[in-house]
Each structure stands twice: as C-alpha cells, then as structure tokens.
Amino acid sequence: MKKTPLNQIHKTLGAKMIDFAGWEMPVQYTGIIEEHLITRTKAGLFDISHMGEILFEGPGALQAVQYLTTNQAAKLVPGQVQYSALLYPTGTFVDDITVYKFSEEQFMFCVNAVNTDKDYAWIQENISSKKPDFAPVQIKNISDEIALLALQGPKAAEILQKLTEIDLSTLKSFRFTEGTVGEVKTWISRTGYTGEDGFELYIPAEEANPEVHQGKVIEVWNKLLEVGQEYGLKPVGLGARDTLRLEARLVLYGNDITDQTTPLEADLEWIVKYDKGNFIGREALLKQKEQGIQKKLVGFEMIERGIARPHYKILKGQELIGEVTSGTYAPYLDKNIGLGYVKIEYSEIGTELDILIRDKKVKAKIVPTPFYKRKK
Secondary structure, eight states: OEEOTTHHHHHHTTOEEEEETTEEEEEESSOHHHHHHHHHHSOEEEEOTTSEEEEEESTTHHHHHHHHBSSOGGGOOTTEEEEEEEEOTTSOEEEEEEEEEEETTEEEEEEOGGGHHHHHHHHHHHHHTTTTTSOOOEEEEOGGGEEEEEEESTTHHHHHHTTOSSOGGGOOTTBEEEEEETTEEEEEEOOOSSSSSEEEEEEEOOSSOHHHHHHHHHHHHHHHHHHHGGGTOEEOOHHHHHHHHHHTTOOOBTTTBOTTOOTTTTTOGGGOOGGGOOOTTHHHHHHHHHHOOSEEEEEEEESSSOOOOTTOEEEETTEEEEEEEEEEEETTTTEEEEEEEEEGGGOSTTOEEEEEETTEEEEEEEEOSOSOOOOO
C-alpha cells in the first residue's frame, strides 16, 4: 500500500487506518459523527495527499485542456480553479476533476486518487493521437511530488491567517495563490469537498529528497493543529469527508458518477460548455440532450427509519425505478439521506418512493439538494 508523508502521524494520533484506492489512509480518529460536526461548526484538518495531480506545460496546454474537458477553460485567469470532467466518447465519466490555471502555458488537473493512473493514461493516449494538429504540450503525473491537506470549516480562514502573510480575505472561492504556510512554500486554494468554506493546501516538493518534503508536510500539519487548538480544530478522516460531501450533494466518482453515467443524468450539465468547440464526448452529449435523458440523479431523505446504502433498489409501488448510489446518516441535519438514479418520470421533487432495505420497503421522498448549504 502507498503511504502519505503523514502516515505515521495518523497512527500516533490513534487513527483507524484502512486501504483506500491502494493507499493506507485514516478513516477516523475519534469518530465520524464527532469529526463531521467539528468541521461543520469549527474546523477540520484532512490529509488528502492520495489525490492525483497532472501538469500541462507548453504552448499547447490550453488547447489540450479544452479538448479533454467539458468546461470552458479559456475563460480562466491565472489563479482560478474550475470544476470540470473528463469524458469518454460515449459521454460518460472518465473522472470529475478540478482544473488549475497557473499561466497561459501551465495548467494542472487535480484528479481522484482511485483514477490517477487511469486518467493519466487516458490523457496521454488522447493527446498523442492529436499531436500533428496540436501545439506542443508536456504532460506529467506529478502526484508523487505533491502533498495535499484540506483545512475546512467556519474557523478555517482565521486559523490559516495566523500562519500566512497572504491576505485570505482577498482570496475568493475557487481561486488560488502561491505563498507560504509557516515557512513552507504552498499553493493555497480556496476550495474543498465538504460544503464549508476552507482551503486545500498543495505542498510541492522543492527538492529531490523525499525526507525533506515529508518534514515540511509534517511541519505544516503540526503548526495548523497547534494554532487551531484554540479554535477547536481537529484532524478528520475519510469517513467524515464522505458524510460531509454527501450533505453538500457533492458527487463521488465510483458511486454517483461512473463510466455508465453522463453529466446530463448526474444533473451536472452546468459544467458542459457545448459552444466552446470540440471536446471528447461532446457529440454524444448533444445527441442525449436532443433525445432526452432516461434517468436522473436525485436526492432523497428517508421518511421511515432506515439508512439507504449504495446499490439498494429504489421502487415505486411494485416497479423497480432505480438504484441508490450514496446514502448515510447526516450528522449535522440529523436525517437519513441519499442520492440515487431514478427513471426520469419519477424524478420530481416531492415524489414519494420506497428503498428496499433487507427485503423491506422503507418510505423516502425526493427533496431539493444540496441537503445542507452553509450560511454565507
């Protein structure tokens, strides 16, 4: 199993470790519910160094990004981040990603850990096939050179401000800048996967020595926990990261989006810009848009007692109308919630349906999403 630079720190803190996408990662420290509520009300610190980073450099960088992704990268300015997707020619997901623009000739994708190698191979294959027509671009998987921490929650900005000279009040959502945290060079990004205000801190290796890099990552982690102590900051594992993202209706690759689903079906058409020109999957999406989708990802909450889990069947009367993709007890909302695909004719808000839990029908209702939205 792969290990992040903080692996031993997590064990020292008493984290329960699991195998996640080939990485040994902390799933929880003191408990998922407690860590979830700490992040919603104070602040949580996450090690997400398992995520992948792929760098594009050269005069053809923008051209490559535009061809590979669904969103309009040409409108990005340096220091801006964009949510986007990589698609197969069928219009289904290779992955959902964030795109970072450093300069006119330098972009970076942050990709899901489980997909890093697949995404990199897919990108190389599709750009290689376009080489005669595309300007030169160098593409590099830099995942092993980057550590990534997430500081999330209503107290995140106050905590981070104590360790950086960057005026965080001027750093807007989905923007990033280069600076220092403590004395460590860091790319500070106002992004996250929790539904809270917060930051993702990319710590690049400046030297070839992995031990030097590891020391700097540990230094940032420890300083954040030290400074954040008075604000109630706690380390948070992947368990609460999942419940937090679901409350905020942020989709998870492998559950809510897969190589069998499209952005139109996942209610993510807003990241598809058909008018930007050719991109992989465009024709399939235009055809699906013309014909109409047959299923749609909806949010539901349980009316009766029970927790929906992935792959549970969704019924309307005796008819099988869909399948649960994500489901959990939502600690902050104190409700049982979930996401799932249902036939389009049953996708209206307010529709009552049944989740089949251990061969028993349990009532649920389609509700507006996100389930949780933070107060500005």
